[in-house]
Amino acid sequence: MSGNHFSLGLGIGTRSAAGDWLEVFYSKPVLAPSAALVEALAAAVGYQGGNEAIALSADQLEAVTAAFAKAGDSEQQGICAALKGTAQPLVLCILASDSQPGSTPEVYLKLQLLSQRLVKPHGINLTGMFGLLPNVAWTNEGAIALGELPMRQLKARAEGRVLDVQSVDKFPKMTNYVVPAGIRIGDASRVRLGAHLAEGTTIMHEGFVNFNAGTLGTSMVEGRISAGVVVGNGSDLGGGCSTMGTLSGGNNVVISVGEGCLIGANAGLGIPLGDRCTVEAGLYVTGGSKVVVLDENGQEVETVKASALAGKPDLLFRRNSQNGRIEVKTNKSAIELNAELHSHN
Numbered sequence: 001m002s003g004n005h006f007s008l009g010l011g012i013g014t015r016s017a018a019g020d021w022l023e024v025f026y027s028k029p030v031l032a033p034s035a036a037l038v039e040a041l042a043a044a045v046g047y048q049g050g051n052e053a054i055a056l057s058a059d060q061l062e063a064v065t066a067a068f069a070k071a072g073d074s075e076q077q078g079i080c081a082a083l084k085g086t087a088q089p090l091v092l093c094i095l096a097s098d099s100q101p102g103s104t105p106e107v108y109l110k111l112q113l114l115s116q117r118l119v120k121p122h123g124i125n126l127t128g129m130f131g132l133l134p135n136v137a138w139t140n141e142g143a144i145a146l147g148e149l150p151m152r153q154l155k156a157r158a159e160g161r162v163l164d165v166q167s168v169d170k171f172p173k174m175t176n177y178v179v180p181a182g183i184r185i186g187d188a189s190r191v192r193l194g195a196h197l198a199e200g201t202t203i204m205h206e207g208f209v210n211f212n213a214g215t216l217g218t219s220m221v222e223g224r225i226s227a228g229v230v231v232g233n234g235s236d237l238g239g240g241c242s243t244m245g246t247l248s249g250g251n252n253v254v255i256s257v258g259e260g261c262l263i264g265a266n267a268g269l270g271i272p273l274g275d276r277c278t279v280e281a282g283l284y285v286t287g288g289s290k291v292v293v294l295d296e297n298g299q300e301v302e303t304v305k306a307s308a309l310a311g312k313p314d315l316l317f318r319r320n321s322q323n324g325r326i327e328v329k330t331n332k333s334a335i336e337l338n339a340e341l342h343s344h345n
């Protein structure tokens with residue numbers, strides 16, 4: 001075995017009656033493990049290199065524990081100790097490289113690298129992940145394969161219980177896997193595993209965060225952060241606002257929000273926004289919208305497509321309440337003025 005490895009994780013998960021992985025929980029995934037650790041684990045489980053998800057027997061868990069001890073990793077040893085004697089399926093996922101995932105445990109490892117803040121959104125290869133994520137009933141008794149659900153519901157009733165199906169989805173909620181430090185979430189079901197929430201983030205009840213998306217700093221989020229959307233430090237998303245995702249509808253521009261921005265209540269964003277920008281409450285700025293650029297005196301300078309303003313700082317977008325057109329002007333709360341708006345003065 002040669003070269004640096006991308007990641008590894010010791011996981012405990014759920015398999016269907018047919019033996020298919022439904023989900024995997026990794027307590028402490030490791031990014032860029034040392035060569036010594038990979039060597040020790042390889043010897044313990046017969047890992048030959050490449051990206052592998054190796055189902056572990058109880059004996060192999062012992063060997064893995066010894067390998068972590070040999071590599072001097074007391075944190076992972078502690079995880080092994082907590083897993084000792086479990087009847088639940090165990091897996092050791094070792095990724096030599098960040099290539100396209102090839103198994104369900106591998107996708108779960110990558111989603112947890114995101115939610116545990118070990119990688120940032122867009123910092124990991126998730127190509128083809130949907131095909132590897134089974135649609136699962138997430139219940140108060142854990143993940144259940146949909147084909148097994150009717151019998152499990154009946155069994156629970158027969159025992160005087162109700163099996164509570166909380167969602168039917170390819171993604172579980174993030175908080176059942178990790179609660180990163182320094183965050184608040186009003187309704188945990190609205191944040192999917194694979195979300196990246198930086199310290200200082202508050203997700204209010206109306207907020208939503210998809211996988212491979214999230215915040216990079218302090219943020220108050222009462223709107224929706226779609227898959228792939230990244231929100232910069234100090235930016236707030238107003239109640240019910242929308243950030244356009246790229247998963248459907250043909251939009252292929254990845255939307256982002258710069259630092260110190262405000263997306264107003266019920267507003268929408270279809271362009272990447274620069275720093276210190278504001279979008280008026282209720283205004284949906286799509287990439288193709290024609291936008292009238294106003295100067296300091298409120299005089300019309302030119303008309304541009306909103307997409308031409310992508311990434312530009314210090315802008316205030318509003319819908320003129322008298323004539324209905326979308327206007328952009330310098331955001332008064334901006335720290336520095338936007339050259340685009342002043343080059344015509």
Ligand SMILES: CC(C)(COP(=O)(O)OP(=O)(O)OC[C@H]1O[C@@H](n2cnc3c(N)ncnc32)[C@H](O)[C@@H]1OP(=O)(O)O)[C@@H](O)C(=O)NCCC(=O)NCCS
Binds near residue numbers: 238239263264280
């Ligand atoms: C767009 C927005 C930022 C403008 O706020 P502002 O910069 O404080 O502007 P003001 O309301 O003081 O208005 C300044 C001037 O612009 C005018 N103006 C504001 N919005 C306008 C509009 N859409 N069309 C025409 N004129 C408008 C005002 O009438 C006022 O005119 P005046 O100088 O003649 O008095 C604000 O309306 C907004 O939408 N904020 C979002 C708040 C929000 O949703 N927060 C999240 C909560 S969950």
